Amino acid sequence: MSYRSIYIEDLNESYLGKEVVVAGWIQNYRKLGAIEFLDLRDRTGIIQLSAKDATKIPDARNEYVVSCRGILQKKEVPNPKLPKGDYEIEILEMNILSKADPTPFPVKENTEALEETRLKYRYLDLRRQKMVNYLKVRAKIVQITHQYFDSLKFLEVETPILNLATPEGARDYLVPSRLHHGSFYALPQSPQLFKQLLMVGGIDRYYQIAKCFRDEDLRSDRQPEFTQIDVEMSFLNQEEILTIAEGLFKQYFDKILGIDLKLPLRRISYWDALDTYGSDKPDTRFSLHLENLSHFKNCFFEPFHEKTYFRGIFLPKTIGSVSRKKIDELSLEAKKFHLDTLYSLKIENGQIEGSFAKFLQDELKTELLAMVQEDGQLFFGASLERRDIDFAFGAIRLLLAKEFALIKPNTYDLLWVVDFPMFTKDENGNITAEHHPFTRPKDEDYPYLKSDPERVLAYAYDIILNGYEAGGGTLRIYDPKMQEEIFELLGLSKEEAQARFGWFLEAFRYGAPPHGGFALGLDRLAMVFGGTDNIRDVIAFPKNLQAIDPMSLAPGKASEEALSTLGIKIVK
Secondary structure, eight states: OOOOOOGGGGGGGGTTTSSEEEEEEEEEEEEEETTTEEEETTTTEEEEEESSSSSSOSOOOOOOEEEEEEEEEEEEOTTTSTTEEEEEEEEEEEEEEOOOOOOSSSOOOTTTOHHHHHHHHHHTTTTTTHHHHHHHHHHHHHHHHHHHHTTOOOOEEOOSSOOOOOSSSSBBBEOOOOSTOOOEEOSSSHHHHHHHHHHHHHHEHHHHHHHHOOOOOOOOTTOOOEEEEEEEEHHHHHHHHHHHHHHHHHHHHIIIIOOOOSSSOOOEEEEHHHHHHOOOOOOOOSSEEEEEEEGGGGGSSGGGOOOOEEEEEEEEEEOOOHHHHHHHHHHHHHHHTTTTOOOEEEEEEEESGGGGGGGGHHEEEEHHHHHHOOOEEEEEEEEHHHHHHHHHHHHHHHHHHHHHOOOTOOOEEEEEEEEOBSEEEEETSSSSSOOOOTTOOOOOGGTTTTTTTGOBBBSSSEETTEEEEEEEEEBBBHHHHHHHHHHTTTTHHHHHHHHHHHHHHHGGGGOOOOOOEEEEEEEHHHHHHHHHSGGGGSSOOOOOOOSSTTOOSSOOOOHHHHHHHTTTTOOO
8 A cells, every 4th residue: 555645635525435545643533432533634634534443443542653545435524623524534444654652742733832842842843734834835935936036037046155254233153164273154144245246247137045144132033044035136226126026025915815915015214104103114004103292392391301302102092091000011111212201191071181281381282182183092202312212102002002902813014114214323423334334325315425424315125014024125336436435434444344345345346237136034924924923933943032942952062072173162
């Protein structure tokens, strides 16, 4: 007997009364009178097996691996909980292929096992249909990506994994060289420099499903190793690049979700996104907006007199009222963004109530009532820094949406955030690149590069899906003179730039085309399209929040012999 003739998901009416062979794991085993039943699970689904003659069933237990030959029949009483609940297979022959010890947790869809336990025994966790479906979505995204870019004459090109370290905003993972003691390769944070060199090399249209590595603090949507859908193009402007990206998303929505995505996608500038939603990756599935409360500067509250930016969120009474305990939680969130205090007022029947109300002059009360025009609760605060207060209220906005279930399940919203600032300032007040030092400034802002660099906007764009940065990109600098000016502005001398990027910059002396591109986070796309908020669900063997693999216990210690070969000594 062959192990398998058909997957469970492919069983249908045409096989009724016919002999089939299925293989997989025993989900559960039960006896009803003289009839014995087993549920068999393979990668595609679950089906019931039955035997009136118990001698045809070996002594099988949960998670035993079996192959079963039988006749497909229609069930008298269908099981609506199973996709193939209309059918069962009457066993003619069953062979045990592999026995199994009792598992550390039951392999079932709605497991109560802790995530750390599921990660330790990931091979058991992957047997659940939910986990298989996440990987199916991920595989579908990759398949669509290949088909789409192949149709547009893109060339798939692999770039090196062992690189020279380059600054890209996070710590590098370093790989010591055995042949050159004291020298290290760096694992790529992205293929950024190499894909630009492909453009200089005339490749013209490149894409790659690229492995990337960043040694940074983890959270629910980050992993130390992740996968990018990496894309670069020559001789296209920003509008043309965004159009190509939108076409790819239209394919994703159609073939994965069955949704007809309307194009072009709407666009919002970086500063408008911050002012309206308090985020450069706004979740626009609900309409709670930030309010500009700059007139609060004129109130009698002394701490406000020193502040520059005033923001608030108004929660209409129809949504609900926030308890004192919840306000304290929101205040703690605000402090993460350097916002000293979160204030609250209640508006009811045209009256403003709350301890802060006494600081408002009559004209400010009138302005406030005209702004809200309905009963509800206003949360507000003040700050010296625009980004601090915007991001603080953006975080509060998301917490309120979660508290009052403002986001409809199974809804999707997609938009571009464009016109990012070219530069930002670090904690010491020094100018740094908002994205990376190879981002091209907008043509109309280039004259202000030296006189007013914080005014300069960049050809930079992020695509936002349900409040996640699904991807982003920029147009690149291709003029060596402009690149020198950017380096100078960032405090890099010619000698330093040559030492760090000389191998890259030399290529641009031999004729570089206008180029730009984008990268999409494959893991995040799979997470959103798969319907989970945990990126570890869509990666076959992920790391936990401590960047450890609970299954293999990586990272591990190296032997003294291995360290000696590499010329490395561990210093405690």
